[in-house]
Amino acid sequence: MKVELKDIHKRFGPIQANDGITLSIEPGTLHGLLGENGAGKSTLMKVLSGFLSPDRGEIRLDNKTIRFDSPAEAVALGVGMLHQDPLDFPALRVIDNFLLGSPREFLLDRKYHQTRLAELANRFGFRLDPEARVSELSIGERQQLEIVRLLALGVNVLILDEPTTAISTQQRESLFRALSQLTEEGKTVIFVSHKLDEVKSLCSKVTVLAHGRVTGEAAMDCPTKELVKMMFGQVLTVGKRCEVRLGEPILELQNLSLSDWRLEVKDLSLKVQAGEVVGLAGLEGSGQQLVLRACAGLLRPSAGRIWIAHRDMTGRPYQDFIEASIGYMPAARLEEGLIAGMTLAEHIALTERGPSLFIDWTMAVERASQRIREFNIKGQPTTFVGNLSGGNQQRTLLSLLPSQPKLLLMEHPTRGLDMESMEYIWRLLQALTQQGTAILFISSDPEELLERSDRIAIFFGGKVRMMDTCGASLFDLGESIGGKGFE
Amino acid sequence: MDLPILIGSILAASPPILFAVLGETITEKAGVINLSLDGSLLLTAMVGFVVALHMDSVIAGFLAGMVVGSLIAFILAFVSMTLYQPQVATGFVLTLLCRDLAYVFGKAYAHIPGPQVSHAAIPGFSDLPLIGPILFDQNPLVYLSLMAVILVWFFFFKTQPGLLLQGLGERPAAAYVRGVDVTAMRYLYTLIGGAIVGLGGASFSLMVKPGWARPYGIEGTGWIALAIVIFGGWHPIRAAVGALLFNALQTAANLLQSVMPDVPTQLFSTLPFPVMILTLLLVTIGNADWTKRVLNRLPEGMRRFLIRTLKALQTSPPASLGTIFKKE
Numbered sequence A: 001m002k003v004e005l006k007d008i009h010k011r012f013g014p015i016q017a018n019d020g021i022t023l024s025i026e027p028g029t030l031h032g033l034l035g036e037n038g039a040g041k042s043t044l045m046k047v048l049s050g051f052l053s054p055d056r057g058e059i060r061l062d063n064k065t066i067r068f069d070s071p072a073e074a075v076a077l078g079v080g081m082l083h084q085d086p087l088d089f090p091a092l093r094v095i096d097n098f099l100l101g102s103p104r105e106f107l108l109d110r111k112y113h114q115t116r117l118a119e120l121a122n123r124f125g126f127r128l129d130p131e132a133r134v135s136e137l138s139i140g141e142r143q144q145l146e147i148v149r150l151l152a153l154g155v156n157v158l159i160l161d162e163p164t165t166a167i168s169t170q171q172r173e174s175l176f177r178a179l180s181q182l183t184e185e186g187k188t189v190i191f192v193s194h195k196l197d198e199v200k201s202l203c204s205k206v207t208v209l210a211h212g213r214v215t216g217e218a219a220m221d222c223p224t225k226e227l228v229k230m231m232f233g234q235v236l237t238v239g240k241r242c243e244v245r246l247g248e249p250i251l252e253l254q255n256l257s258l259s260d261w262r263l264e265v266k267d268l269s270l271k272v273q274a275g276e277v278v279g280l281a282g283l284e285g286s287g288q289q290l291v292l293r294a295c296a297g298l299l300r301p302s303a304g305r306i307w308i309a310h311r312d313m314t315g316r317p318y319q320d321f322i323e324a325s326i327g328y329m330p331a332a333r334l335e336e337g338l339i340a341g342m343t344l345a346e347h348i349a350l351t352e353r354g355p356s357l358f359i360d361w362t363m364a365v366e367r368a369s370q371r372i373r374e375f376n377i378k379g380q381p382t383t384f385v386g387n388l389s390g391g392n393q394q395r396t397l398l399s400l401l402p403s404q405p406k407l408l409l410m411e412h413p414t415r416g417l418d419m420e421s422m423e424y425i426w427r428l429l430q431a432l433t434q435q436g437t438a439i440l441f442i443s444s445d446p447e448e449l450l451e452r453s454d455r456i457a458i459f460f461g462g463k464v465r466m467m468d469t470c471g472a473s474l475f476d477l478g479e480s481i482g483g484k485g486f487e
Numbered sequence B: 001m002d003l004p005i006l007i008g009s010i011l012a013a014s015p016p017i018l019f020a021v022l023g024e025t026i027t028e029k030a031g032v033i034n035l036s037l038d039g040s041l042l043l044t045a046m047v048g049f050v051v052a053l054h055m056d057s058v059i060a061g062f063l064a065g066m067v068v069g070s071l072i073a074f075i076l077a078f079v080s081m082t083l084y085q086p087q088v089a090t091g092f093v094l095t096l097l098c099r100d101l102a103y104v105f106g107k108a109y110a111h112i113p114g115p116q117v118s119h120a121a122i123p124g125f126s127d128l129p130l131i132g133p134i135l136f137d138q139n140p141l142v143y144l145s146l147m148a149v150i151l152v153w154f155f156f157f158k159t160q161p162g163l164l165l166q167g168l169g170e171r172p173a174a175a176y177v178r179g180v181d182v183t184a185m186r187y188l189y190t191l192i193g194g195a196i197v198g199l200g201g202a203s204f205s206l207m208v209k210p211g212w213a214r215p216y217g218i219e220g221t222g223w224i225a226l227a228i229v230i231f232g233g234w235h236p237i238r239a240a241v242g243a244l245l246f247n248a249l250q251t252a253a254n255l256l257q258s259v260m261p262d263v264p265t266q267l268f269s270t271l272p273f274p275v276m277i278l279t280l281l282l283v284t285i286g287n288a289d290w291t292k293r294v295l296n297r298l299p300e301g302m303r304r305f306l307i308r309t310l311k312a313l314q315t316s317p318p319a320s321l322g323t324i325f326k327k328e
């Protein structure tokens, strides 16, 4: 199916998210959509898939002008979108997620549809247990389910909005294989991302957006430098992490054991020194999060001790951890870190409560403006955090951390950020480490882990192995994450 | 008293609470909290009785109860889904309003004899040993309420509209993407739920406790029904078991009362309520942090067992229960 967008405009209050975008995509191709945070990629795709109606402009499918009033209508006409955060039903089972909304039969023949689901999934090498609850699946598997569901509905144009931000390397590979296969079958795939290398390896053509406009189109033999220039208007240079002198121990874990309903981490010992950056690697849910939460004082260990700056913090309340100058940044931005319905200034007022009973709004607004400048957030002090783009929410979260913490604990600090922002954030973090902050961070991006940390703790099913990044290759890390060396 | 008869009598008293729990389960499954249950039951009981009395037809009484029940539900739906006002506050106000309306308009009908549904044994089955007196020697409403439980279960889990209904309560935004008109469907299920609650109210005044009075003696049942919906984990069969459990507790309290006549009656009549709250505690206790810590100290086998039991008891509400859905 050929897709054409003509002169699409979409405005949110003062922000012109799409400012006259014209774009044409040939049938049976994998088309990339690149752009930095807030460029308007998600907005454009929501317009194309019926979630938003454009203020102005035209959508044409196979040379026919089309209007959708809802996502369901778009799907009926062959356009389906996979969201950054899969729009499914976590409490329901896989098969029910697959069936919900279609077919239009009264009695459900689950057996029959199970074989349909299995056949479709197998065709793309996905393995989905129809009886599992969706909440037990990883983000990658939930994506697979959505893809299979949309295909079963007869979708001809598949849009993926940053599908690789939260999935493992293996899942990414199987996703890419499936996408290539889809285009071979004649489907049109639109791949939204700000990861240059992914777009380069996957897509045949790419369109670059910046500030709501198309700033370039290129076939995929275009050099990376050119693409970066289209995205940011300048070429970035990547800095190298300098030799760090480590200070005294900040965090010591002694024979720590942790558990939740699913998983147990046993007998973990780890020492992190001032100025050190330790990455926590592993497939999602291998125990990294348990350890980070324990260090943040949010999870009580079942055995062992946690020392912070020579003080035994085991079993102490969260407030004590905060007072010990520990910053914690959760992964679920809008669930645990930020409050969607509050403005930036209100967030500042909440985090930096003075001793006074009343809120000093002038001060809060002033500080918010300062953070906005410092962290390059696209928004105003009065912007609701829920209306910021994904990347800008992430920057907001970072801006709320204590200014010179002893220990920073971060889950996916740069998830969903474009290259420029990622570089920017790490520059900020490195400045902190030079002043003695120790950093413990979880990431699912192997390159980020190798490039940014001094040591990596690799988690596999609750077991932990340490690895020095010096001299290690991406291949070594990938293998260990996959379980090599854990008998 | 022998056991089958005792169990039979528990079932005989169950239609009102079964219907109330079932109606509320449907409403909440769609993501709407109708907190007006306690008032709805009283008002529909009163209206059901009065209409049946005037028209000399219990069928008319039940229909009236259902109409009034869905009318109350409609007010809630309109205020929360069209005017975007909070459901809980609206439901609470409706509870008080309905209760007062019932007392005011029912005044003239207190302690008047009127029509009631009569007992109907099912020939051929009622003589079966053991299950005969329990299941087949009952009031038609008992048959109807038990069948309704099965029917709702079937609808929820075996049909496409039932699946869509679950989607409404879990994640309306995702249901919308799949072509559901969220607001219209929530209206529909709120009305249906209200009608079934009305059926429950009318079955008080036309069967379990025929007539009308102030106080009528069912005050508080609506609140317990709300708790049973939670205990039931929004699953019709589990909720029905909860409802029957509550009735069993009431029967047990009555029995104890007859054994110990010296103890004040108030004690026994209130006893089922705290016990029900305690059972409610069982379904949430598994979430608590300290439970895990206590469990971790126990020997392995026992720990496994307890964890599994608590997990099986644990319930979680439809994820979007009580939230307002507006599309972008």
Ligand SMILES: Nc1ncnc2c1ncn2[C@@H]1O[C@H](COP(=O)(O)OP(=O)(O)OP(=O)(O)O)[C@@H](O)[C@H]1O
Pocket (backbone or CB within 6 Å): A012, A013, A015, A016, A017, A035, A036, A037, A038, A039, A040, A041, A042, A043, A044, A194, A378, A387, A388, A389, A390, A391, A392, A416
């Ligand atoms: N519902 C909304 N209300 C107000 N502003 C919005 C809304 N959705 C998006 N915006 C704004 O429109 C702009 C474009 O956002 P969009 O989500 O399309 O960016 P993006 O290119 O997908 O960025 P990212 O890579 O960070 O996801 C941003 O400045 C964002 O703050």
Ligand SMILES: [Mg+2]
Pocket (backbone or CB within 6 Å): A041, A042, A043, A161, A389, A390
């Ligand atoms: Mg986006």
